[in-house]
Amino acid sequence: MDETGLSEKKLAKKYGCKPPIFNESTKEGKLEIRAFIRFIRNIVGYAMRTLTPLDEESIIGMIRYFGIIPPDDDYSIIHWAIKLAIACIDKGEKEALDLGVISHDEMLYLPWKWDIRPAQKDWVIVDEAQDASPAQIALYKSYARQGAKVAYLGDRHQAIQGFAGSDAYSWDKLKSAFQSKDLPLSVCYRCPTSHLDLARKIVPQIENAPAAIKGVTDTISYQSMLYSLLPGDLVICRFTAPLVLSCLKLIASGKVATVRGKDIGEDLTDLAVTAKCGEYWPTMFKENLKSHLTPKIEQAIEDGADEMQVILEDKRDCLLYLFESLKEQCGNFEQFCNKVESLFSDTNSKQGIVLSTIHRAKGDEAE
Numbered sequence: 001m002d003e004t005g006l007s008e009k010k011l012a013k014k015y016g017c018k019p020p021i022f023n024e025s026t027k028e029g030k031l032e033i034r035a036f037i038r039f040i041r042n043i044v045g046y047a048m049r050t051l052t053p054l055d056e057e058s059i060i061g062m063i064r065y066f067g068i069i070p071p072d073d074d075y076s077i078i079h080w081a082i083k084l085a086i087a088c089i090d091k092g093e094k095e096a097l098d099l100g101v102i103s104h105d106e107m108l109y110l111p112w113k114w115d116i117r118p119a120q121k122d123w124v125i126v127d128e129a130q131d132a133s134p135a136q137i138a139l140y141k142s143y144a145r146q147g148a149k150v151a152y153l154g155d156r157h158q159a160i161q162g163f164a165g166s167d168a169y170s171w172d173k174l175k176s177a178f179q180s181k182d183l184p185l186s187v188c189y190r191c192p193t194s195h196l197d198l199a200r201k202i203v204p205q206i207e208n209a210p211a212a213i214k215g216v217t218d219t220i221s222y223q224s225m226l227y228s229l230l231p232g233d234l235v236i237c238r239f240t241a242p243l244v245l246s247c248l249k250l251i252a253s254g255k256v257a258t259v260r261g262k263d264i265g266e267d268l269t270d271l272a273v274t275a276k277c278g279e280y281w282p283t284m285f286k287e288n289l290k291s292h293l294t295p296k297i298e299q300a301i302e303d304g305a306d307e308m309q310v311i312l313e314d315k316r317d318c319l320l321y322l323f324e325s326l327k328e329q330c331g332n333f334e335q336f337c338n339k340v341e342s343l344f345s346d347t348n349s350k351q352g353i354v355l356s357t358i359h360r361a362k363g364d365e366a367e
Helices: 008-015 027-050 056-065 075-099 106-113 134-145 170-178 193-199 222-228 241-252 262-274 285-303 306-329 333-342
Strands: 123-126 149-152 234-237 257-260 353-357
Touching: 027 056, 027 075, 027 106, 027 134, 027 262, 027 333, 056 075, 075 106, 106 134, 123 134, 134 149, 134 170, 149 170, 222 241, 234 241, 241 257, 241 306, 241 353, 262 306, 262 333, 285 306, 306 333
Parallel strands: 123 149, 234 353, 257 353
Antiparallel strands: none
16 A cells, blocks of 8 residues: 555556565565665755756666666666655655755755746856766856856866766866866876876876975885775775775774775665575575676676776675675675675774775875
8 A cells, every 4th residue: 555545556557567565574675675765865866966857768867877776677666766756856845845944955956946046146166067967057057147257177087976966078068058268277286296297197288386396106015005004094996896805804904994985885785685685695695696787787888888887897896705705794684784884984084994986085185
């Protein structure tokens, strides 16, 4: 029954699709419910940040584009998640009107939806503009329509915040929207010359500041790096899987370590639930994970979706590392999920070693 008193059969007839059924009396059922709710929350957030039209076709396109992994490939799961996400957005809008309560994403979404004009300004200055989402760009446009001049600063090569609704083309969208003039800032006042020598292999136009020091770059072995790490140190990497493996090795050696990003742990356990990794625990964990992900990776390769392929392979490797390290400590799948999530944190503690992807470390004033 739903809140209107309709049975499963009548719901299917009314909405054209059988609703998903979860058994919340089991541990696996509770994990499936949690994964389903997180999927809905992701749809809601991305839809508002990207100003995606609230229809099923458009939202499915958004899910594919941003690599939002559903908790199951069953069409009914995706269909109902989209339907509930749209209902959540509509309800949020109603609460904003009736109660004056808004969420973080609604701060940008609702002014666009309601066509609210912001206060007039002479100038609008935008930093990290390469990560601007469609909702943010819409706000900048509304200022410009009232006569404001827009100056934005950024680097198209550092567009790394897809989770915030931006994409690799945000910089080009800004240029197109404002017909802007490029004013390059090629001199780096932050890095030593030795660091910039490395950077110039990718960004050849970057220049040393007049007073830049030489600095030190060095290469050490992986084992030496692990041995030398101390509480308060920060380790960064492009991918998550090597960080997870390093974190597990550090903990095994008696050191306190966490991987930055509580949501990463939650995403990994959601994927494990989706892949039915808890069935016949622990015997079938790896087989179930690979049978779930291999077709998706192959499809991404066939579609030329390089970013999706990398994301899926990275998550697969993370879960395989975690399984091999933690399976003996976990009597059941739920314990495994809890253990996995405990390795990830959003807290910056000087008491332990923090491992972070590059994009999560961006802007840090690490010592």
